Every structure is written in C-alpha cells, then in structure tokens.
Amino acid sequence: MSNPWNGKVVFEAFWWNCWNTAYTDWYTYLAALAPRLAAMGFDGIWTPPPFKGDANGGKDSISNMGYTPYDYYDLGSKLQQGCVQTRFGTLDSFLRLVAIAHANGLEVYPDIVIDHCDGGGFDNSSPADLTDRYKAFQYAGFAASGRWPKSWMDFHSNPVHWFLSGDWPFASFGPDICYQGRCSDSGAADQNCYMRREARDWFVWFTRQTGVDGFRFDDVKGFPPEVVEDLLYNAMGPGTEYFCVGEFVSYQTGDLDGWVAAVENRSGAFDYPLRGGLYSMVYSGGYFDMGSLPNYQQQNRYKTVPFVNNHDTWHGRYWDSAGDNSNDHDQRTGDWAKNGSELAGTIDPDNPRAQIAYAVAMTVDGNPQLFYEDLFVNYNADRTSANPATLATRPWLENLVWCHQKLEFKAGAYKVRFQGSQQLLILERSARAIVGVNNDGSAWHDAWVATDFGPNVELHDYSGSRPDNIWTNQDGWVSIAVPPTSYSVWGRVGIEGGFGPAGKPTTQEFQMDDDLGDSNPATPGYGGKLTPGEPRTAGSIWAGAGTEVEVWVYLDDQENPPTATLQVLLPDSVTGAKSSAPGPRVSGPVTPLNLKFTAATEGYYQLTAMLTDKAAQPVRAYVKATYTGPARSAKF
Known part of the structure; x- marks a missing residue:
C-alpha cells in the first residue's frame, strides 16, 4: 500500500450519539478497533470533536457530541459542565488513542468546531437588546482563570459587527464567533483581533498536545476562510501535504472551489455536488444518466473528499429512522430518506445502487471517506456494546477498500x-x-x-x-x-494479500502553565507552572512494553535556565493504570532537560517536573514526549 498524501482512505469513526457500554469510553473502544481498521487497509480515522461541550441544560456534558464546544482547552481533564471527561473520554484516553492508532499505521483527524460555542454564563455587560446574553465564558485553570475567556464582544452582534447578514454571523448552534477582519460592518476590521489570535494559539497548542495528523473543520461556511488558512499555516507549517477537509455544504462546485482557493489549498472540501449526484443515482430507479456523473465533481480536487454518508446524513438506528437513534425502520412517506435532524438524505447502504455509489466515490480523485454505519452492520442488539473484533461488516465495502489500496488507485x-x-x-x-x-x-x-x-x-x-x-x-x-x-x-493479475502498515512513534507536548489544566482533586491534576520543591504533573502517556521513550523539559527562555528535576511515575504492572511508583528521573539545568528510558511494561507513564532552585520563580514549561504505543492491548 503506497498512497499519496491526497489519496488516503478515511474512516469516520463515530456515528451520531455513538456509545459503547463495553468500554470505559468511545476513545478506548476506537483504540481496540484500530488494529482491525488497519488490517482492512484504512489510512486514517476521523474522530469526533475532542473538546468539552456544554451541558445542554442537563447535569453534565456527556450527552453533548461536541458540536457546541464550551472550553477548547478542556479535552477531558477539567471538572466543568458537570464532569471531567467529554462524551468520548478523557484527555488520557484520547492521547492513548492517537498513540495506538499511530502504532497501527493509522493517522488521526479530529473534528474541529470553531464557528460557535455554547454554555456561557449571563453576561451582565452585554446590551439589553441582544437576543442571547449568555456569552460570558470563564474557565477552570490550575492556579488561575482558564485560558481564552470570552464575552459578548467576541460574538455576533458586537460593536464591530452589529448589522448581520449572510452566513458568517449566522448563529445556528450557540453564540456565533466573530473573527472580525472581513467579518465586520466595515469589511476591514482588525484581522488579528483577540478571537483570531486566541484561536491561532489554541490550534497550535492543540496540535502539539495531541500529536494528531490532520483535521476536519466543521461548518466552514460560517466564518471567513482566512481563519482556517491562518490556523493551518501556523500549526502545520507552509506545506500542504497532509489530510484536511472542510465541511462547506453547497451543491455548487464553484462555491467549494472558491473556498478551497481562499484557504490556499491547505484544506480540501467534502464533495457535496458529487454526493448529490450519487444520491440521485441511487434513488432514481435506474433512470439516472450515468454519463453525467463525472460532471458533478468539484473542479479543485487537490484535497477533495468524496463520500456517500456521514454523521450529518444519518441519524438513527436505520437509514430511514424517524429520528435520532430511532428503532423505526418504516420507509416513511414523503422525504423518506431524510429526517428532521439530518443535513441531507441518507443513502441506504443495503440498496444495491449504494455499492455503485461507493465504487465511484473510491475511484474519482481525492480521499474517499467511509462512514461507520456503512462499513459496519450497526442496527443489531450490539449497537451500543459492539465487540470491535467481531462486529459484522458489509464485505463488499471492505473489498472496495482492499481494491483501492492494493491496486494503488491514486x-x-x-x-x-x-x-x-x-x-x-x-x-x-x-x-x-x-x-x-x-x-x-x-x-x-x-x-x-x-x-x-x-x-x-x-x-x-x-x-x-x-x-x-x-x-x-x-x-x-x-x-x-x-x-x-x-x-x-x-x-x-496476481495481486493478493492483506495489510500490515508500519507503525510510527507519537510526539505529544504538554504545556505547563497556571491557566491550563485543573487542580481540583476530582481531576488528574495536570497543569500549573513549574515551581520550586513542588512536583507538578504535565500529563500521561500510554507506552508499549519494551519501547523507547524520550522526554524533554524546556522553557520559553533558555538563557540563565533554572535547575529542575524530571520524574517519571510508573504504571501498575498488571492493569497499566497510573500509580505513584517512582521511575526514571533526571536533574539539571533546563537547557533543555532530557531523559531516555525503555518502558518495562505497558501503561500510563506520568510525567512530573519541579524546579530544584528554591530561589527560582515559577515558570511556564513544556514537557515533550516521543514514544510508541502498543499496536494491540489486553489491558483495556
């Protein structure tokens, strides 16, 4: 298998309101599923939004799929919105998923939602005539208020952008973020405004913290394209050879091509026009003009993503369910392929013409995306307790992945x-x-x-x-x-065999500062500046037994560095869980401080550090780890 970077086969690794009671969280289930996906030939997995969502008026945010973010810096490590973990798991389990995916040769592409957020408190400073005044966002931090607070001035409407029209200021799922620049009454406001700077800083932090490989941007029609270009340039560098896709919902090829050009080809777009053609073909009863199908494709296919279904086109147990997770399978009259919560009609994967649709989507240019509900037969009794090793698939779709990879389509x-x-x-x-x-x-x-x-x-x-x-x-x-x-x-003739992609190590960087993490005893207690004589925990990594681990501690300013100690705490040798057992350590000037060791057993290695110079002032620090997760595990 030798795919170019813009010809990967991507698996959407979740479904709407996904759940698996057999595992502690969805990330852990995906980590267990990763070896099977790699054996099928997938290149990467698209994972759900990783940040803490708002509580949706309930007791906690576990019910939130992540598409109404609350705190972008909370990946499941702060006690906010009624819980520590997100719907899909903790920060620890997400970082472990990334490492295990990498060990299986899979890339990871999280869903990024930066058009809007929700869950803020009442903003007393906001004008009384605003429709929504719940726009005060104050977050937990380790020893200070959390990073990237927000107020009504950061959303629509605000003094810079009061008169609203078009898609950019449209509030659909909570307060709509204003990035100024062209998104303003004048059309020429500050392009480097507070929200733009903070979004950039967060995205760079997120990319380094998690070690992910690419991204899916949600609802990119809702804000200026230069925001996506800015974030990707600063986090990924000037090159464009990585997976990234934006959700720009339009059936006009010119709209998609224009957006891709505006982000300078740093991201592709889901090919909604082609998907519209595939949908018409499937449900036209044999009367669709197949010769016209290539004409539906967007023209700029540099990083395009052809697809048949995704979580926005399929809500419910069955393709024609009446509503979210409905048990109905009634082929209802009217717009029978689309319920009220879906963005577009569902293509029934058991309709014979769905196989034709997928064959086309796999063959045309781009990174074909397969949906969880299409690959797996996911309407049986084990829908929410699936065994990742035995969950039934649709063999014809597995075969198409095999063909794409083994014949090296792209x-x-x-x-x-x-x-x-x-x-x-x-x-x-x-x-x-x-x-x-x-x-x-x-x-x-x-x-x-x-x-x-x-x-x-x-x-x-x-x-x-x-x-x-x-x-x-x-x-x-x-x-x-x-x-x-x-x-x-x-x-x-003569092409055969399966897949055994080479694994790779993972690098994840933990920034330690007082406005990051959470010191609440109910949390892992990550974060805080390095301080004299008081060990602080940067984070945890799940390393495979017998693998090499390298850790660095460094500072923003390397001149006259203080001395510090880097201490690793070992995992429980049986379960892999965290423990307080001391492991490798090193002390010296932070120039940077470096430690290498071999992981004796699989599990969570906690990375702690402290200043040893009693006269030193607390200082922001970065703890970076390069390690290899296990490709398979019996410990979760």
Whole structure:
C-alpha cells in the first residue's frame, strides 16, 4: 500500500450519539478497533470533536457530541459542565488513542468546531437588546482563570459587527464567533483581533498536545476562510501535504472551489455536488444518466473528499429512522430518506445502487471517506456494546477498500474512459485499475475502451462480479462488461494479500502553565507552572512494553535556565493504570532537560517536573514526549 498524501482512505469513526457500554469510553473502544481498521487497509480515522461541550441544560456534558464546544482547552481533564471527561473520554484516553492508532499505521483527524460555542454564563455587560446574553465564558485553570475567556464582544452582534447578514454571523448552534477582519460592518476590521489570535494559539497548542495528523473543520461556511488558512499555516507549517477537509455544504462546485482557493489549498472540501449526484443515482430507479456523473465533481480536487454518508446524513438506528437513534425502520412517506435532524438524505447502504455509489466515490480523485454505519452492520442488539473484533461488516465495502489500496488507485491519473451511456460509466486510474459501473437493474452493459495498461495485458476483476479474466488487445484496448446493478474493478493479475502498515512513534507536548489544566482533586491534576520543591504533573502517556521513550523539559527562555528535576511515575504492572511508583528521573539545568528510558511494561507513564532552585520563580514549561504505543492491548 503506497498512497499519496491526497489519496488516503478515511474512516469516520463515530456515528451520531455513538456509545459503547463495553468500554470505559468511545476513545478506548476506537483504540481496540484500530488494529482491525488497519488490517482492512484504512489510512486514517476521523474522530469526533475532542473538546468539552456544554451541558445542554442537563447535569453534565456527556450527552453533548461536541458540536457546541464550551472550553477548547478542556479535552477531558477539567471538572466543568458537570464532569471531567467529554462524551468520548478523557484527555488520557484520547492521547492513548492517537498513540495506538499511530502504532497501527493509522493517522488521526479530529473534528474541529470553531464557528460557535455554547454554555456561557449571563453576561451582565452585554446590551439589553441582544437576543442571547449568555456569552460570558470563564474557565477552570490550575492556579488561575482558564485560558481564552470570552464575552459578548467576541460574538455576533458586537460593536464591530452589529448589522448581520449572510452566513458568517449566522448563529445556528450557540453564540456565533466573530473573527472580525472581513467579518465586520466595515469589511476591514482588525484581522488579528483577540478571537483570531486566541484561536491561532489554541490550534497550535492543540496540535502539539495531541500529536494528531490532520483535521476536519466543521461548518466552514460560517466564518471567513482566512481563519482556517491562518490556523493551518501556523500549526502545520507552509506545506500542504497532509489530510484536511472542510465541511462547506453547497451543491455548487464553484462555491467549494472558491473556498478551497481562499484557504490556499491547505484544506480540501467534502464533495457535496458529487454526493448529490450519487444520491440521485441511487434513488432514481435506474433512470439516472450515468454519463453525467463525472460532471458533478468539484473542479479543485487537490484535497477533495468524496463520500456517500456521514454523521450529518444519518441519524438513527436505520437509514430511514424517524429520528435520532430511532428503532423505526418504516420507509416513511414523503422525504423518506431524510429526517428532521439530518443535513441531507441518507443513502441506504443495503440498496444495491449504494455499492455503485461507493465504487465511484473510491475511484474519482481525492480521499474517499467511509462512514461507520456503512462499513459496519450497526442496527443489531450490539449497537451500543459492539465487540470491535467481531462486529459484522458489509464485505463488499471492505473489498472496495482492499481494491483501492492494493491496486494503488491514486498512484494512477484519473481518466473517464466511457460516459456515452445512460447506464454504463467506465473510469480508469491510469495503468492501475479500470472501474466499470452499471446502473441498469436487469441487463449487462459493455463497451470497448482505451487503457493505459498497454497491449496484451491480462486483467482480473477484483470485485468478484466476474470470474473470468480478460486481456487488452494489441492496441491496449479492452472490452469491459458489467453485470446488472453492479460494478467491476479490473487490475493486473496476481495481486493478493492483506495489510500490515508500519507503525510510527507519537510526539505529544504538554504545556505547563497556571491557566491550563485543573487542580481540583476530582481531576488528574495536570497543569500549573513549574515551581520550586513542588512536583507538578504535565500529563500521561500510554507506552508499549519494551519501547523507547524520550522526554524533554524546556522553557520559553533558555538563557540563565533554572535547575529542575524530571520524574517519571510508573504504571501498575498488571492493569497499566497510573500509580505513584517512582521511575526514571533526571536533574539539571533546563537547557533543555532530557531523559531516555525503555518502558518495562505497558501503561500510563506520568510525567512530573519541579524546579530544584528554591530561589527560582515559577515558570511556564513544556514537557515533550516521543514514544510508541502498543499496536494491540489486553489491558483495556
């Protein structure tokens, strides 16, 4: 498997209101699922929003899917909104998921929601005529108020942007953030305003803290595109060779192309126009013009993401459920594929034409995204207690992933070989694969097409729709015949085997300051500046047994550095849980301070540090760890 960075197969690793009672949290379940996803051939996983959401008027925020953020610096380590963990787990379990995904050769792409937030208190300073005055956000910190407080001045409406129109100031799921700049009454306000600076600083912190590999940005239509460009440039550097996608919901290709250009190709977009075509094809009963399908694609496909379903198009146990997590499977009348909480109609993965839709989405340019509810048969009794090793899949979708990866689709140029039929479409990934799709429900369709395979090459159908092999002729042409309501995937004979991607280490950086973390005894107690004689815990890493760990402590100012001690606390040798058992340590000037050791057992290694110079002033510090998580674990 050798995919280019913009040709990865991405798995959306959650469903709306996802839950698994067999595990302590969703992140832990995904960590257990990671080896299976890697064995299927996936390149990366899209994970849900990682920050603490508001309590939604309930006792805690466990019910919040993360799309109404409360505190961006709370990844599940502060006692806020009624709980410490987020819906999906703790900071510890998220960092562990990243490390275990990396150990399995998987990248991690969290969902980023920066259009709005919610859960603030009543803002007494706000004008009485504001519709929503709950815009005072004050957060927990270790020894001070938490970082990035907000007030009504940071949202719409405010003195810089009072007169509202268009998508940017539209409040849909809570107070809508104002980034000023073009998002203002004048159209030329401060581009480096408080919210823009704080968002940038947070995103850099988040990327270093977690060690994630890419991102999905939610509702990017809701704020200026230069915000995304700014964040990505500062966190990921000037290059663009990483996965990133924005949710810009429009069925006009020009809208998506314009947004991608505005972010300077640092992010792609979900190809909603193509998805609209696929939806029409699936539900047109064989009367859709297949030859027109390539014309639905957005033009700028540098980092595009074709997809069939996602969590916004499927709410409920079944594809036609009446509402969130409904047990109904009633094929209701009217707009029967879309319920009131969905963004667009669901494509039923058990409709035979859904297989055609996925075959096209996998073949066209971009990073194809597969949805959890499509890959897994997720409507049975084990929906909320699934065993990651045995949860049933749809084998045809596994096979399409295998074909994409083993035939190396994206290593070959995309070419439309035949589109002169209402029913038949034939695409080629140059000299890698030929994919034919037939929308006719009762008859075979075929066509002779040119190929880049060359003359007299034997080809095999790896989809299994045809048992016989075929050959290109002396001119490199071949006859492609496809069964009714089906697809075929032709590649050179002799390709076989599974996947064993190489793992990689993880680097995560813990910033220690008084406005980060939480000293409440109910929390892990992470954060706080380095102080003399008082060990502070930066955070925890879950290292695999027998793996090498390297830890650094450094400061903003390396001139005249104080002396400090870096102390590692060992995990429980049986469970891997945290313990107070002392492990490796090193003392000396923070120039920086460096420690290397071999993890004797798998589990949580706590990283603590303190100043040893009694006259030193408390100082902000950074504790960075490079380590390798276990690819598999029997400890969770």
